[in-house]
Amino acid sequence: MSYMLSKSYAKINLFLYVTGKREDGYHNIFSLFGKLNFYDVIKIERNKKFQIYCNNKMIPTDKRNFIFKVYEILKKEYGLDLNIKVTLFKNIPIEAGLGGGSSNCAVFLRMINEYFNLNMSKDEMINVLKRVSADAPIFLFDKAVVAEGIGDEILYEVDLPKCYVLLVKPQFGVSTKDAYSSKNLKLTTKPHITNIHSLSNLNELSKLMCNSLETAVFKDYKELYFIKNTMENLGALKSLMSGSGSTIFGLFDSKNQLNNAYNFFKKISNKGYFVLKTNIL
Ligand SMILES: C[C@](O)(CO)[C@H](O)COP(=O)(O)OP(=O)(O)OC[C@H]1O[C@@H](n2ccc(N)nc2=O)[C@H](O)[C@@H]1O
Numbered sequence: 001m002s003y004m005l006s007k008s009y010a011k012i013n014l015f016l017y018v019t020g021k022r023e024d025g026y027h028n029i030f031s032l033f034g035k036l037n038f039y040d041v042i043k044i045e046r047n048k049k050f051q052i053y054c055n056n057k058m059i060p061t062d063k064r065n066f067i068f069k070v071y072e073i074l075k076k077e078y079g080l081d082l083n084i085k086v087t088l089f090k091n092i093p094i095e096a097g098l099g100g101g102s103s104n105c106a107v108f109l110r111m112i113n114e115y116f117n118l119n120m121s122k123d124e125m126i127n128v129l130k131r132v133s134a135d136a137p138i139f140l141f142d143k144a145v146v147a148e149g150i151g152d153e154i155l156y157e158v159d160l161p162k163c164y165v166l167l168v169k170p171q172f173g174v175s176t177k178d179a180y181s182s183k184n185l186k187l188t189t190k191p192h193i194t195n196i197h198s199l200s201n202l203n204e205l206s207k208l209m210c211n212s213l214e215t216a217v218f219k220d221y222k223e224l225y226f227i228k229n230t231m232e233n234l235g236a237l238k239s240l241m242s243g244s245g246s247t248i249f250g251l252f253d254s255k256n257q258l259n260n261a262y263n264f265f266k267k268i269s270n271k272g273y274f275v276l277k278t279n280i281l
């Protein structure tokens with residue numbers, strides 16, 4: 001095989017309950033991660049040395065890149081010195097709560113496992129990935145998942161309802177670290193899910209949708225609250241911040257209402273909003 005290409009999907013948190021603070025400084029969460037039909041593309045091919053190229057100049061291609069961090073772990077702990085060129089075609093905005101960097105490093109590890117026949121088990125890959133980014137392990141699963149711990153303990157895979165999704169992200173990003181360390185963050189007890197199939201019903205699902213980080217982040221970024229409210233006024237069944245922001249997503253069951261909302265946010269895009277119509281995979 002001369003080269004390999006893979007899609008690296010974005011996620012949204014359909015619910016995100018932050019349930020406690022841990023001794024290692026991280027927080028325990030209980031979250032439903034859905035994948036969107038929106039992705040970066042990663043290409044790997046043989047090369048003289050390890051190198052990352054990216055079409056987005058804002059993204060570091062050195063050891064700060066999550067892909068590079070996985071490469072370093074494979075080198076130090078597995079004795080693998082990968083002579084490959086990695087090309088990252090970036091579409092997913094950064095500091096968006098869409099898990100772009102986490103998705104990239106998980107997909108990269110999956111690709112390396114296959115390309116070099118490493119036979120790493122899923123558990124072994126999860127152990128590598130969670131040290132790079134809390135969110136990364138969920139991207140080893142094709143379906144939506146419910147996870148707890150820091151997001152690394154996958155509880156079950158879920159079928160989600162088919163629906164339209166609108167993403168609106170203002171120009172500014174939100175730092176995940178700042179969101180979790182906000183003095184306004186209130187911990188929440190996790191809901192009791194009696195029937196996992198309820199997650200595949202849009203109305204049942206929207207009752208569970210909640211993001212513990214919203215209050216704290218909205219206090220500092222009032223515009224996000226405006227976007228969320230506007231989306232619901234324009235017909236979203238439910239609108240929520242994804243992860244630590246700054247993307248707000250809305251779920252729609254009507255294509256007309258989706259288009260209306262899309263047009264509205266496009267019209268005010270002198271504000272520099274990133275606006276995208278997509279769907280849950
Ligand atoms: C908000 C979410 O996107 C929801 O899916 C994730 O919990 C964030 O996961 P992530 O971006 O992969 O986070 P990391 O890059 O591993 O962590 C960045 C920083 O956020 C804080 N952090 C992150 C995840 C977590 N469960 N608790 C935390 O307190 C820590 O201070 C950490 O140093």
Ligand SMILES: Nc1ncnc2c1ncn2[C@@H]1O[C@H](COP(=O)(O)OP(=O)(O)OP(=O)(O)O)[C@@H](O)[C@H]1O
Pocket residue numbers: 058059060064065066067093094095096097098099100101102104105135174176243244245
């Ligand atoms: N492959 C990568 N793609 C995007 N960002 C990366 C990558 N590697 C490292 N980074 C760095 O990670 C930081 C945030 O990345 P990312 O966009 O994944 O965060 P996020 O949208 O907040 O994700 P999450 O939902 O996991 O919190 C950025 O500052 C970026 O420079």
